[in-house]
Amino acid sequence: MIKLNVNGKIHDVEVDPSTPLLWVIREQLGLTGTKFGCGISQCGACTVHLNGTPIRSCVTPVQAAVDQLITTIEGVKTYDDELHPVQQAWIDEQVPQCGYCQSGQIMSAIALLDSNPSPTDVDIDNAMSGNICRCGTYPRIRRGIKRAALAIEASGENEESING
């Protein structure tokens, strides 16, 4: 039995400890917002936070996540249960197309803004280049991050995501 803390809830799961976290999140916990794109840490579709740091869950054995705080796209709401400023910015900039990569994009973007509230273009390049978007939403993702950064700044108190 493996104990996992996902989005603030404790789950006991029965899996081989070498199973990638991605499949445990999707299949055992039923949280399907986290996606499978490549399985080899190339695309970022499976990005979740481990103690606030973005990781590729497709190559992270579940045992490495035991006793850590795991956050998925389903868990990024702010404390007052509203959309996270990054999610709101994604709507305002009309970022997603097919949407398949966007959970991963949003997880990477939130982690970036948590550690760097006013990123430059180069910072955005560095933080986001591990996330492929086959629909080519990069220009809008860039705008979305900048918009979210302004919104977070304007809200005064850098609203943190649950594990941010």
Next chain:
Amino acid sequence: MGKWTRRAFISAGVLTSGVVIFGVAVRPGNRADKVRDLIAKDDESVFNVWVKIAPDNTVTAILPHAEMGQGVHTTLAMMLAEELDADWDRLEVAEAPADKEYANYALGKGFVLGDADVPAFLIDTIDGVFLTIMQAMDMQITGGSSSVPMTGQQGMRVAGAATRAVLLEAAAKSWNVPVAELSASKSQVRHEKSARTAPYSEFAQQAAALSLPPKPRLKTPDEFTLLGTDVQRIDIPAKVNGSAMFGLDATPPGMKYATVKASPVFGTNVQSVNEASIQAMPGIRKVINLGDAVAVVADGYWQAKQALDRLEVKFEENGNETVEQSEIYHQFATDMDAATANNDEIADLEIGDARNALAGADTVIEAEYRVPYLAHAAMEPMNCTAWVHDDICEIWTGTQNPLGFAAEVANALEMDLENVHLNNAYLGGGFGRRAFPDYTIQAAKIAAEVAYPVKLIWSREEDMRHDHYRQASVSRFTAGLDGDGKTTAWINQYVDKYDPVEAPYPPYDIDNQYIHYAESGTHVPWGFWRSVDHSLHAFFTESFIDEVAIAAGEDPYQYRHNMLAGQPRIQKVLDLAAEKSNWDQPLPENWGRGIAVHKSFGTIVAQVVEVEVVAGKVFPRRVTCAVDAGFAMHPDGMKAQMESGIIYGLTAALYSDISIRHGAVAQSNFHDYEMLRMNESPEIETYIINSGEKIGGAGEPGTPAIAPALVNAIYNATRKRIRELPVKMHDLTLDDLESKDVA
């Protein structure tokens, strides 16, 4: 149903719940003669479009197209709401399921059954005819480019306008006033003189009893209040919080997981499977030999994948094991030469006398181009969930052709189509790939062998190696110029012609043209890839015309401009792109600028690319895009599609190369089939021209011109002419600016 006598056939009905529906079925506009014949023979509707009005005045648009990111649900709903004067903020949207009953336009029959209170669309796809139709129709199914011009213009708008007309007629009767005194907005009918206002729902039942006008008056663009505005896309909120359901996310109770490995060399079968090789592995349920592939079913995907990787499988040999990419190109060249030597050239387009004109030309320019196979690499790998129980087969997947897929499953399992229930999900990218049902048939066959639902997930490697690829091709040009540098002869030979017909034709005023091709089949399966033949021919023709312009000593933009006098609409788009890009402004050192223009799917797109070449690596920095699709229904959606088409095309031009090694695809995942990423993504500005001409598509036309604009920019920066894609194979280090053309 009798023979169709009208373009649109409309009727209405009342459901038991008090919900009223209005439907319109529309025959397709015809793009290919083959298709017209196929369709004209039967009475099936291609599009059924439906409007529901509930007692609480909620209007629901039932849309016959799959949402794969192109925003089609929003645009089609806007087109309906515009003509219906519906309240956009309270409009709901549902996607029609794949159900033959509804494709038969059986209003009232089956429509009220159970919870399935929505109809479907699409061609009669039984008997496997669908593949032929689909291929002939080139993504007519849900090709992002056809939904708006076809379904939207002929279906949604007609349905909206006809429904509005009967609602007003019913209101006029009920209030006993002339219909001309009534107006409508936000799903309300208004009689100004008596200051009465009432919701549509109040008249819906009476309206349903009236006969719908077959040709209702449609609004002119100056009457639009919704179309042409930037409403928010309706699918986006679910795509920012993980709740949007893709095919991969289906979870019927008790589901297990499967993954497959097909023969690496296309077209061969499984020879033997040694199940003992994975016997000791945990969670394994079953190994299934599917003939041309082997599947492992397990409790989880990871277990299935681990086992499949270990499973000892032998495939038969069919002689293609020795085929290499270089031989394929060699075969193309040989077949092209042979066609000419044996008088076997297949004429594609003949204008004037190109050979004669060439003989009299002052200057002759020749070049040969080639492009590789390309994978679609949709972000969501192919997957499908299937459950065979109680004589039915339930399917959950993302498809561009729901009814066609259901028909294929019915064929594969020898079931009646009505027993195949297909639930279409959001598509994690389509680009043409999800018009091919191979993955769905596999899932159904696997499910038929077990007693529980199975989710089949292809690994990325399987997805990359078993695509229906954009074809590889070679194109040879000879142009003749007169003493003034004007092109007087254009001769072009290429390999294999698919669709659309006009893809290889240059838009320019050239008096003598001879375009022909040779056929050269290979064992590599091909399929529609975003913009189909346009994706290669725009690269060929728009690169070559650039060479011609430079050889004539002229500016590539001006040269094109001068040859477009006969095509003022195209000329205008070209001019706008050039102007907005500041074409004449000098660029920094190591930068270059290139232009290209191409019309596809009724839409004209011109693009100017600025590149910077740093240590031999090309960075596209800025793209200026001008587009004329007649009228942009949803301008921000149009821009998003241009951005998407540009990045998809840049990715292909810079990096993408599917090559054949030992008969199989050499590439396997994103490390060797690379994608453009955030750090290489250019700034993109899109400028829209609403010319008022016939409505064109948006999903594909952004792609064709970008590859030639890019290589033209690279030439401008480096004086190196790239004639073979992808760009990454060429040495572009700037040590020797005078170096020869590459490729």
